Amino acid sequence: xxxxxxxxxxxxxxxxxxxxxxxxxxxxxxxxxxxxxxxxxxxxxxxxxxxxxxxxxxxxxxxxxxxxxxxxxxxxxxxxxxxxxxxxxxxxxxxxxxxxxxxxxxxxxxxxx
Numbered sequence: 001x002x003x004x005x006x007x008x009x010x011x012x013x014x015x016x017x018x019x020x021x022x023x024x025x026x027x028x029x030x031x032x033x034x035x036x037x038x039x040x041x042x043x044x045x046x047x048x049x050x051x052x053x054x055x056x057x058x059x060x061x062x063x064x065x066x067x068x069x070x071x072x073x074x075x076x077x078x079x080x081x082x083x084x085x086x087x088x089x090x091x092x093x094x095x096x097x098x099x100x101x102x103x104x105x106x107x108x109x110x111x112x113x
Contacts, residue, residue, distance in 0.1 A: 028062050028063035030072070044059065044060070044061075045057050045058070045059060045060075045105075045108075046058060046059075046060040046090050047090070047091045047093055047096065047101065047104040047105070048060070048075075048088040048089060048090055048091060049088065049089060049091045050079040050081070050082065050084075050086035050087070050088050051086045051087050051088075052079070052082060052084070052086060054079050054081035054082060054107075055081070055091065055096070055100055055103060055104035055107070056079065056080055056081055056104055056107040056108065056109060057104055057105050057107065057108045057109070058077070058088070058108070058109045059111065059112070060075075060090060065077075066112050067109070067110050067112055068088075071087070073089060073090070074087045074088065074089050075087070075088050075089075076088075077109070078109065079109075080107055080108070080109045081107055091104075
């Protein structure tokens with residue numbers, strides 16, 4: 001009869017970590033794909049527009065946000081121009097005039113993702 005050991009199985013934490021990484025990747029990849037298909041920038045300072053039309057710059061990291069609620073390619077966060085809570089979405093910088101780009105870069109929200 002084989003002898004039982006009371007030592008914990010070392011493979012279990014790796015399996016759990018791997019599952020969590022796969023779940024995180026599965027949650028982030030659709031957002032990255034949607035942003036790329038639409039031609040938006042992501043992963044840093046991004047110009048966004050709120051539902052009232054205000055432009056400002058925010059940190060946009062797919063899969064992560066401490067100051068907003070994520071809804072796919074949109075986020076519910078505080079607009080620093082308004083100020084009000086609104087859904088915001090990334091804007092293609094190529095669709096903006098130079099004045100709009102400069103104005104959006106001057107107004108930044110909190111510097112946390």
